[in-house]
Amino acid sequence: MTTRDLDDISALDRALPVLRIILPLAIFVLVICGWEYVVRANGIPPYILPAPSVIAQTLVSDWPSLWPSLVVTLRLTFLALAAAVVGGVGLALLFAQSRLIELSLFPYAVMLQVTPVISIAPLIIIYVDNTTAALLICAWIVAFFPILANTTLGLNSADHNLVNLFQLYGASRWQILWNLRLPAAMPYFLGGLRIAGGLSLIGAVVAEFAAGAGGTATGLAFRILEAGYRLQIPRLFAALILISVAGILIFLLFSAISHLALRHWHESAVKREQ
Amino acid sequence: MHGPAPLVAFGGVDKVFANGTTALKGLDLAIEPGQFVSLLGPSGCGKSTALRLLAGLGRPTSGRIDWPGTSGRPPEIGFVFQEPTLMPWATVFDNVRLPLKLKGVSKGQARGVVEAALARVGLAGFAGVYPRELSGGMKMRVSIARALVTSPSLMLLDEPFAALDEITRFRLNNDLLTVWQDNPLTVVFVTHSVYESVYLSNRIVVMAARPGRVVADIAIDAPYPRTEAFRTSDLYNSHCRAVSAALHQAMGGAA
Numbered sequence: 001m002t003t004r005d006l007d008d009i010s011a012l013d014r015a016l017p018v019l020r021i022i023l024p025l026a027i028f029v030l031v032i033c034g035w036e037y038v039v040r041a042n043g044i045p046p047y048i049l050p051a052p053s054v055i056a057q058t059l060v061s062d063w064p065s066l067w068p069s070l071v072v073t074l075r076l077t078f079l080a081l082a083a084a085v086v087g088g089v090g091l092a093l094l095f096a097q098s099r100l101i102e103l104s105l106f107p108y109a110v111m112l113q114v115t116p117v118i119s120i121a122p123l124i125i126i127y128v129d130n131t132t133a134a135l136l137i138c139a140w141i142v143a144f145f146p147i148l149a150n151t152t153l154g155l156n157s158a159d160h161n162l163v164n165l166f167q168l169y170g171a172s173r174w175q176i177l178w179n180l181r182l183p184a185a186m187p188y189f190l191g192g193l194r195i196a197g198g199l200s201l202i203g204a205v206v207a208e209f210a211a212g213a214g215g216t217a218t219g220l221a222f223r224i225l226e227a228g229y230r231l232q233i234p235r236l237f238a239a240l241i242l243i244s245v246a247g248i249l250i251f252l253l254f255s256a257i258s259h260l261a262l263r264h265w266h267e268s269a270v271k272r273e274q
Numbered sequence: 275m276h277g278p279a280p281l282v283a284f285g286g287v288d289k290v291f292a293n294g295t296t297a298l299k300g301l302d303l304a305i306e307p308g309q310f311v312s313l314l315g316p317s318g319c320g321k322s323t324a325l326r327l328l329a330g331l332g333r334p335t336s337g338r339i340d341w342p343g344t345s346g347r348p349p350e351i352g353f354v355f356q357e358p359t360l361m362p363w364a365t366v367f368d369n370v371r372l373p374l375k376l377k378g379v380s381k382g383q384a385r386g387v388v389e390a391a392l393a394r395v396g397l398a399g400f401a402g403v404y405p406r407e408l409s410g411g412m413k414m415r416v417s418i419a420r421a422l423v424t425s426p427s428l429m430l431l432d433e434p435f436a437a438l439d440e441i442t443r444f445r446l447n448n449d450l451l452t453v454w455q456d457n458p459l460t461v462v463f464v465t466h467s468v469y470e471s472v473y474l475s476n477r478i479v480v481m482a483a484r485p486g487r488v489v490a491d492i493a494i495d496a497p498y499p500r501t502e503a504f505r506t507s508d509l510y511n512s513h514c515r516a517v518s519a520a521l522h523q524a525m526g527g528a529a
């Protein structure tokens with residue numbers, strides 16, 4: 001490789017943080033402009049495909065009804081995520097204490113994970129009287145598995161020699177768990193949390209869909225169903241955008257938390273100077 | 275046996291792993307207090323296994339390990355692995371403090387001891403640094419400081435410098451000798467390097483594999499302190515030749 005090539009590479013490296021933002025933004029602007037143009041040039045009616053400008057207007061004008069729905073969906077999302085963390089980490093800790101428990105229960109955790117939640121949601125909604133609780137259970141089922149699987153893997157990934165060192169100094173099980181297994185599991189747990197954050201939003205929306213218009217729920221999924229029935233397509237798009245943006249923000253939030261927690265020591269988070 | 279009671283004695287120790295591997299067969303070995311013993315042998319001859327048994331990590335399949343020098347109970351032990359084996363999420367200070375923390379010593383009480391141990395291995399200014407910011411040699415020093423922090427009377431080192439470059443290895447050899455001479459310390463040092471074992475120890479136990487056993491027990495009576503001048507002396511060379519010959523025999527005379 002010539003010096004010239006190396007210079008080019010390091011220039012690209014330096015520009016990377018800016019490009020990471022500029023490039024997707026440019027694509028976004030391009031697609032929105034194209035979309036606006038196609039709709040206007042062909043005179044497509046809003047009930048078939050609304051122009052981005054119309055969707056933006058709807059987002060503003062319908063904000064008073066969309067915002068409370070967003071809050072409902074987000075509350076469900078974060079409750080489900082909290083329950084997933086408690087359930088996932090709790091089960092992982094239980095598994096770490098006893099191999100027998102892990103062998104007995106893990107297949108059922110997998111079963112819950114591979115069964116599409118949309119197919120068991122109606123049952124749960126029938127059996128559980130409280131709609132909020134039913135929705136929470138559905139969202140939890142979707143979100144808890146990555147936390148359980150990752151944390152279990154993490155708790156078992158502690159360096160064997162370090163475990164031996166702890167034993168040499170007479171450490172109790174609890175000391176090994178607290179000072180060794182939990183910190184070793186942290187990167188795995190945070191990876192699981194990042195996935196679970198997105199999944200709990202998906203779980204919340206799917207559960208709201210399953211509960212449908214029959215439920216008392218007023219989450220974003222209900223707004224989408226409602227807009228669909230009434231052919232309020234711009235409103236449907238507006239609700240869709242809110243869900244996507246919420247999902248992106250949740251992902252960014254947990255990426256930031258993960259980075260902050262691991263920045264001193266884990267390869268995924270440390271900056272390496274060349 | 276004459277002289278002082280041995281610190282520890284293996285008596286007919288066998289170690290057979292669950293997969294059927296006989297790692298040690300009929301191991302008889304007594305180690306006197308204050309000795310610097312090297313276990314030397316080809317890989318797979320049970321050096322690590324013997325060291326781990328000494329540390330209480332695993333039990334002999336048969337035979338016994340006695341501690342006559344410390345009225346039956348193992349003394350305070352420091353262990354250094356081949357890899358530094360540090361907790362990446364903890365600072366150098368917290369890594370070295372670990373043995374004290376596990377024994378319930380408070381952070382305030384531990385501070386002075388930890389800082390002294392770090393100073394002893396030449397890492398006085400590095401308490402707040404994370405392991406990933408250190409070179410291989412410095413990580414090994416942290417690992418040694420951690421082993422020293424409980425003021426052990428027995429240090430067990432399992433090929434601690436095998437992965438380091440020669441310059442770093444020589445420097446750590448000298449530092450280890452200094453620590454040993456400055457303290458009432460018994461050292462059992464596992465290595466597969468003839469030169470390292472002759473430089474460091476006053477006794478070399480040569481082992482052979484399949485099954486793991488002792489084939490020679492050689493005294494290295496060169497005086498301490500040993501310096502770089504010793505490394506180039508005729509005495510050193512003649513010891514190395516003798517030990518090499520024993521090791522060669524241990525490997526069945528094969529090249």
Ligand SMILES: Nc1ncnc2c1ncn2[C@@H]1O[C@H](COP(=O)(O)OP(=O)(O)O)[C@@H](O)[C@H]1O
Binds near residue numbers: 486
């Ligand atoms: N935990 C273990 N389980 C099964 N076999 C082992 C285990 N540890 C070591 N061995 C076997 O025992 C023999 C001696 O190993 P070891 O003590 O590590 O040798 P050395 O340290 O001299 O290279 C080798 O054949 C090795 O494969």
Ligand SMILES: [Mg+2]
Binds near residue numbers: 321322323432
């Ligand atoms: Mg070994």
